[in-house]
Amino acid sequence: MIKFLILGVILMVQVLTAQELYIRDLPNGAKLIVKPRDDTEAVALHVWFRVGSVYEKYDEKGMAHFLEHMLFNGTEKYKYGEIDRIIESLGGNINAGTSKDYTYYHVEIAHPYWKQALEVLYQLTMKATLDEEMIEKEKPIVIEELRRGKDNPTTVLWEEFEKLVYKVSPYRFPIIGFEETIRKFTREKLLKFYKSFYQPRNMAVVIVGKVNPKEVEEEVMKTFGKEEGRPVPKVQIPTEPEQIGIRFKKLKDPRIEKAYWIIGWRVPAIGKTDYKGLLVFSEILCGGRISVFYRELREKGLVYSYSCGDMGRPRDNIFIITATFPPENYEKVKKRVFELLKETYENLTDEQVEEAKSRIINSRLFEEERVENDAFDIGYSYTVVRDLDFYRFFDKNLSRVRRVDVMRIFERYIKEDKYSEILMVPEDGNKAE
Structure with missing residues (x-):
């Protein structure tokens, strides 16, 4: 009874917060989303662009990530290093992600x-100089970052896994790109990419915290609002064909002492009808210490660690299970995982589903107490899911998930004859053959 009362209170809170979003379409095509909050003294300011590595042509691989580096290297108003100094002097934090x-x-x-932070973000994203000398200085830095990634066995593992899953989709390429493409970046190419995607019609300004929405709108109009909106290039992102059969790859690496394992299935894209059922499915399997996997894999000593979840992608999404374990445990772990998937499907109860939904909603409520997490979820919903209602009515829609919806995930997507699997073992780890 208490459980459902808590769920009801959370749903009521979510309805109230959904109404608080202040949304404006600026004349130049930019989207402004403000969520005023009186429960905090902080403000999170985000600027989102609908561009990442899947939007790049092959000779541009790594350009979105490279541009992120370059934007911190000087603007029309601020010299190199000045942006970090300004924000840090005000006690703030500035960062970016690609x-x-x-x-x-x-x-x-x-x-x-x-307001000072807004001006900094405006200069950073709209007024970068992309100095030729700084471009050449940045190349070896990014290439070194790429090489360090290759020195990390788990980076290699994930890159190989995505190449195994995706044969057509650009998701198969690493975000950081390739050394040969990075070396050939020119100011002309970077400027073209920058002007195409870093512009009002392809962006959202998201501000969450102790602010007045009208005042925010006025300030945004003085900065981002005065930029020219231009047509955004139409990028054709190929859809990955349906997978047929099982794909398996084994890697050996002398740098590791335990086995690393990833197995994945194609599942609904984020925001699709079945997606909320997928979240509940994932929570039941591996959401904390009361989950199926924790009790049956971790507590019983079959694995050192495990995780599961989907990639939150707007197309060609995948659900993955990962684990680390002694190499000799490989067959036992894989067999037990498939047994647990079957047992969970066959024995699934309404109570399990309700408890999982409550945990997801409670977790989200706690996470979004931090303004940066709240702003991220809003930006992700608008930019990636392309539907602000995904954020605004997340809890309401999740509450509608029933046992049959979770069972449908098993039936439609988690197939024993259609998955991708990669195993990395120590160089001499022949026990996992």
């Missing part, structure tokens, strides 16, 4: 300084 589907820049700062 993925396969999006790029975003963000500042978290105390509310008296949000």
Whole structure:
């Protein structure tokens, strides 16, 4: 009874917060989303762009990530290093992230300084100089980052796994690109990419925290609002064909002492009808210490660690299970995972589903107490899912998931004859043959 009362309270809170979003389409095509909050003294300012590595042509591989580096190397107003100094002097934090589907820049700062932070983000994202000398200085830095990644066995593992899953989709390429493409970047190429995607019609400004929405709109109009909106290039991202059969690859690496394992299935894209059922399915399997996998794999000593979840992709999404274990445990672990999947499907109860939904909603509520997490979820919903209702009515829609919806995930997607699997073992780890 208490469980359902808590769920009801959370749903009520979510309905209230959904109504608080202040959304404006600026004349130049930019989207402004403000969520004022009186429960905090902080403000998170995010600028999101619908561009990531899947939007690149082959000779541009790594360009979205490279541009993220370059934007911190000087703007029309700020010299190299000045942006970090300004934000840090105000007690704030500034950073950025590039993925396969999006790029975003963000500042978290105390509310008296949000206008200064907005000006910094405006200069950073709209007024980068892309100095030729700085481009040449940045290339070896990014190439060294790429090489360090190759020195990490888990980076190699994930890159090989995505190449195994995707044969057509650009998801098969690494975000950082390739040494041969990075070396050939020119200012002309970078500027063209920058002007094409870093512009109002391809962006969202998201601000969450102790602010007045009308005042925010006025300030945004003085900065991002005065930029020219241009047509955004139409990038054709090929759809990955349906997988037929099982794909398996084994790697040997002398740098490791335990086995690393990933297995994955194609599942609904984020935001699709079945997606909420997938989240509940994932929570039941591996959501914390009361999950099926924790009890049956971790507590019983079959694995050192495990995880599961989907990639949150707007197309060609995958659900993955990962684990590390002694190499000789490989057959036992794989067999037990498939047994647990079958047992969970056959024995699934309404109570398990309700408990999983409650845990997801509670976890989200706690995470979004931090303004940066709240802003991220809003930006992701608009930019990647392309539907703000995914954020605004997440809890309401999740509450509608029933046992039959979770069972449908098993039936439609988690097949014993259609998955991709990769195993990495020590160089002499022949026990996992």
